[in-house]
Amino acid sequence: MLDIKKRDIRKKADQIRRNMRISNYGIMNLYKECESVGWKVIRYPLGENADLGFAMKKDKDIIIFTNSSSRLSREIFTLAHEIGHAVLHMDKMNSFIDNGLTLSDHNTDEREQEANYFAACLLMPEESVEKFMDIELLEEKQQGLTAIDIAKIMSEFNVSFEMVLNRLESIGKINSVEKAQLDNQKNEIRVRNLLKSAGGNATLNEPSNVLDIPYEYIEYVIYNYNHGAIPKETLVKALDCYKLTIDDVSDKINEPVEDDTDLDDLIGGLSD
Ligand SMILES: [Zn+2]
Incomplete structure (x- = not known):
């Protein structure tokens, strides 16, 4: 990466970081900071072998997803990387999906390298x-x-x-x-x-398995359940975040149909 590009990324990471709450040296809670900036973050335990995260633009909203089945430290890095895409790349592209390869230091894709560098500068200036x-x-x-x-x-x-x-x-x-x-x-x-x-x-070294879904996306969770992409217990947990039970949404629930799509449905649903 060119030095001038690196400097530009450092500058952008610094601007974002300046408005965040820092404990002594590190960002206190990057998830909370996203909330205050107005980025919608979905955390969902998709399983160890699934994708690690995505960032997408829907109308004017930035939606970020992180897989909470990965170790918390890795999940936080994924979040920082997705913020990098949101800050650096959303003028030209609408969505990025990330896995172990795109998040690796050895990835040769320019945008992935830039997002990784942004994440490093944001988390550890x-x-x-x-x-x-x-x-x-x-x-x-x-x-x-x-x-x-x-x-x-x-x-x-x-x-x-x-x-x-x-x-x-x-x-x-x-x-x-x-x-x-x-x-x-x-x-x-x-x-x-x-x-x-x-x-x-x-806890940094353990998966958090956190399930955190902005209320407006509860219907996508139900959609996933209806298509057999998530088990009942996941639906129950998601509803429970909003003190809802299956009975409260029974009019929206079908008997699940076997289907092997999961994240794709979620993304497809979001981009409709
Ligand atoms: Zn990426």
Whole structure:
């Protein structure tokens, strides 16, 4: 990516971040921030092997979806990546669907690289990471970074172990040898334990399985249920978010028909 393009992306990420609530160094709750900007975010446990997220424009609304069956730190990264598409690319394209490939650092698609870079700048701006390392990681100056330090950074910025390593390498805080060493330490002690030792947020490494659907999309959930794309318990949970029961919406419910579409229905429904 060209330096001038990178600078433009950093600038846009910084503008967005400036209006968000920051705990000390990291964004407190990116989901809440989307609400206040007016972007509609759907969180839905679609299963581990399903797509990770999408961003789309419907009329003037931006709708973002994240799969809450993925680890929370990954789900937050997906959200940041989708915000990147919304901020950088929605003038030319109306929708993006993301999976493990599009979110990977090795993806060669320009727009995917840009969205990934935006996500890194939004979640872990260079100066905030530097400041955190300077003020909070006291031992680091003498002995170099340990896996516990990485877990502390994870917790503050709500990102995965891998993302911390990638970001530290790309801003020149560690070299590839140090990165590999830290990655090995991660394999020896599980990240969950590291997070606990660091007094951090152990939920980052687990799927949240959160089901959060803006009220206006409840009918799409019912549509999915009617087409056999989601089980009854998912429908019950979604309705429960709004203190509704199946009886309350019984006039809209059919006996489910077997169908192998799920996300496609949701997207298709949204784009009607
Ligand atoms: Zn993407």
